[in-house]
Amino acid sequence: MPMEQTYPLIRPRHRARSQPYRDWIRRLAAITSGLHYLRHAPAGFLGALLLATFAVAAVAAPLIAPYDPLAIDVKNGLAAPSWTHPLGTDHLGRDVLSRLLFGARASLGAAGAVVLIVTVIGVTVGMVAGFCGGWVDEIIMRLVDTVLAFPSIILALVVAGLLGPGLRNVMLGLTIVRWAGCARVVRSLILSLREREFILAARCVGASNWRIMTRHLLPNVLGPVVVLTTLDLGNVILSISGLSFIGLGVQLPHPEWGAMLNYGRPYIQTAPLLMVFPGLSIALAVLSANLLGDALRDLLDPRYRRYLS
Amino acid sequence: MKVRHYLLRRVVSLLPVIFGVSLITFGLMGLVPGDPAEILASYGKETEPTAEEVKAVREQLGLDLPLPVRYARWLGRVVRGDLGRSLCSGEPVWREITVRLPATLELTAGGMVVGLLIALPVGILAAVKRDSILDQLSRALALLGASVPSFWLGMVLILLFAVRLGWLPAMGRGGLRHFILPSCALGLGASAVLMRLIRASLLEVLEQDYIRTARAKGLRERATVLRHALKPSLLPVVTVLGLQFGNLLGGAVIIETIFAWPGLGMFIIESILARDFPVIQGFALFMSLVFVATNFAVDVAYRWLDPRIQYGT
Numbered sequence: 001m002p003m004e005q006t007y008p009l010i011r012p013r014h015r016a017r018s019q020p021y022r023d024w025i026r027r028l029a030a031i032t033s034g035l036h037y038l039r040h041a042p043a044g045f046l047g048a049l050l051l052a053t054f055a056v057a058a059v060a061a062p063l064i065a066p067y068d069p070l071a072i073d074v075k076n077g078l079a080a081p082s083w084t085h086p087l088g089t090d091h092l093g094r095d096v097l098s099r100l101l102f103g104a105r106a107s108l109g110a111a112g113a114v115v116l117i118v119t120v121i122g123v124t125v126g127m128v129a130g131f132c133g134g135w136v137d138e139i140i141m142r143l144v145d146t147v148l149a150f151p152s153i154i155l156a157l158v159v160a161g162l163l164g165p166g167l168r169n170v171m172l173g174l175t176i177v178r179w180a181g182c183a184r185v186v187r188s189l190i191l192s193l194r195e196r197e198f199i200l201a202a203r204c205v206g207a208s209n210w211r212i213m214t215r216h217l218l219p220n221v222l223g224p225v226v227v228l229t230t231l232d233l234g235n236v237i238l239s240i241s242g243l244s245f246i247g248l249g250v251q252l253p254h255p256e257w258g259a260m261l262n263y264g265r266p267y268i269q270t271a272p273l274l275m276v277f278p279g280l281s282i283a284l285a286v287l288s289a290n291l292l293g294d295a296l297r298d299l300l301d302p303r304y305r306r307y308l309s
Numbered sequence: 310m311k312v313r314h315y316l317l318r319r320v321v322s323l324l325p326v327i328f329g330v331s332l333i334t335f336g337l338m339g340l341v342p343g344d345p346a347e348i349l350a351s352y353g354k355e356t357e358p359t360a361e362e363v364k365a366v367r368e369q370l371g372l373d374l375p376l377p378v379r380y381a382r383w384l385g386r387v388v389r390g391d392l393g394r395s396l397c398s399g400e401p402v403w404r405e406i407t408v409r410l411p412a413t414l415e416l417t418a419g420g421m422v423v424g425l426l427i428a429l430p431v432g433i434l435a436a437v438k439r440d441s442i443l444d445q446l447s448r449a450l451a452l453l454g455a456s457v458p459s460f461w462l463g464m465v466l467i468l469l470f471a472v473r474l475g476w477l478p479a480m481g482r483g484g485l486r487h488f489i490l491p492s493c494a495l496g497l498g499a500s501a502v503l504m505r506l507i508r509a510s511l512l513e514v515l516e517q518d519y520i521r522t523a524r525a526k527g528l529r530e531r532a533t534v535l536r537h538a539l540k541p542s543l544l545p546v547v548t549v550l551g552l553q554f555g556n557l558l559g560g561a562v563i564i565e566t567i568f569a570w571p572g573l574g575m576f577i578i579e580s581i582l583a584r585d586f587p588v589i590q591g592f593a594l595f596m597s598l599v600f601v602a603t604n605f606a607v608d609v610a611y612r613w614l615d616p617r618i619q620y621g622t
Contacts, residue, residue: 142325145326146326149600150596151559153563154596158593162337242459245460246566265567272472279464282461287453291452
């Protein structure tokens, strides 16, 4: 039992809580409950709150959207904001607020999914490379280096471009590109962790490789990985909306923030508000992810912080 | 002699990466849905290609050969600068890309310059006046810069300075005036990362003993910071410039469409929509080689700037 003593992921600021954790599921719960330290980081708290609001808006879009986001009413096109259409209408008379709400599903849902898949792949590959070492590590790191030898958005653009436009292909492209960075961070964390005494102790009592990886190493990389994932979320939102903006992502007539900006372009003189709201939504979503990520990084054990830069 | 050895070793260590890049670029064509021979045979035609036509294309391009042989042949051609021909224009892909590359690189460099022009003074001020209102403002600016999409910023800049105020042209490539808006749209994002880095690194240097010595001998604060602290604090910034270059290159590709900038970005989007695969493949190869070369240059420059680093290691 005492063998499984690991180190707190989130540095306790005010009161020491150093109970030994039984397994990583409880450790995950500890990270979540560690979020309450955010009350000492108002900016991070604001970020978390905004992100949660965006998520709720995206999930509840069919319930709270005042109109069908695809309903066309050309006579009422390019209307200014009013009581009936709080954010106005686009060139085809579709309600901008409703499109923003449904667009959040594409923009944020896709970004969240990409970040999750990337994290799972990155953590797995990084752990295997760092733990196995030898030729396995060599091959994996060569692959990581190669993927990182492409400017990330350009490789994603090329992959999505070859597969053909569409949200799924953009997500695939971003996943293919982004796992490498995560794997590299996790690998370097594992390399330093596996030399520590508690791993040796676990080995001495006869723990299997699998057990050491899942019960001893994984819980210790989760903290930095959560920070990394949060910071990545903002970048992925930017990438998805950027690729949709140039026409690779979500296709007509479905709403997505980047695509909405693109279709608003011809009306930059007549209806500039059409490009203001989607842009603000993207910026605000990315901002809240960055605020939360920065706050979590500050709360993270300083020993891990240097791996994240 | 040592320097030459070092350079040689670095170039050799690049080879596996370049080999990997060539493998990925070659493999990218496998992503294309459908039979490439059929796509090529039917390109630009109204009717379905006949079986003989498809077969002819397949044999002509060697698509019926085993994969390693195809890769070797492809690599052999690429090394000689032959990236195939564009399906749309029939021109060599190499020429299509090199004609447009300077415009994109120019924009990328413009973004870098604007990024540094914003980041240097703001970062230095934020470090010197640590925890002051200026520092807080720089923090907010950095967060904003990292969160606002460059393509949206570009549109906002056009709306403000081209449409409303009419000060600067919104479209096309020409003199310096055409250059300002797109560079600013690109540069703000880069400045966010750079200014935080400059601040952190300068703060670290300012705690060194030799800075205390400089202050103790009565040097003015201004001279201490600018003459003694600034130069060593910029070393970590140099390493990040290479990575930032990659981000800026990607950003340039996206915002070119907004400013009708005649570079690779506009071209590649047209090629993607026209499903001009050889061009897309060549583009991926070119961009990664530019990126690898930049990072190599940055790395060598870093060793040159920091004499403490031995060439042997």
